[in-house]
Amino acid sequence: MYKVEVNNAKKVLFITVGGFFQEEDGKNFLNDYNNAVKSITPSSFTLALESSELSTSKAEMIPILENCIKMYKATGFKNIVSTPPSSAIAAMQLKRVLSSLNVDIEFISDLSKL
Template sequence: MKTVVIFYALGEQEMRKLYSFALDEEKCIFFVKVDGFFKEEDAKIYLSEFQTVVNSINPSIFTLIIDGRGQEEVPSDVVDDIIFVLKLYWMANFKTLIIISPTSPASRIQVENCAHKINFPGVFVDSVEEAYNLLNK
């Protein structure tokens, strides 16, 4: 597996990793890990970098795994942004979409409610192991 991008943003006290991408071309898995709270500028950079990776592969043969366990609850006015990102994942036409649900109960509910609103075709799981187990069936 090769790491494509790791992005850091200035936090209040230290640098914090907002996301990382890993592309396993042999197993056809694009693994994305997201952490913390994205500010608007962070989100723009994330979306640009995500699209760059998607444009370099054939998504229809790849599984996209989004590890969202570290996502923090977002203000209600950002819900449309969550829906936008879920649609982006969906419209990229990945073979399989797997979301590892946020650990925070409030964040989990937010993301799952957004997915339900748009009939998101992905599968929600609770752990990385569960995500990979789905691929081995």
């Protein structure tokens, strides 16, 4: 499950992710993400990831998670913030991926304050 929403007034691209991603979900997400990014100037926007409902990823899905993080970084957002996954294992997976990619994401508890 995912949702991509542009808030031009706040200059925030909100992405909600949760549950398990299958390959088809990934393809649809990339299409929606790219369309949203084309409609904004990323360097003046914050990317806000609502990932509290993100589930633990299977080992074969970790490279896809890594590629998403790389894509977020390469897009050139002003900054990237995220809610931490509520699952301790999913949170550890995400932090491990971020560390291995040397990507800094600020974790905050409430995205509505952006």
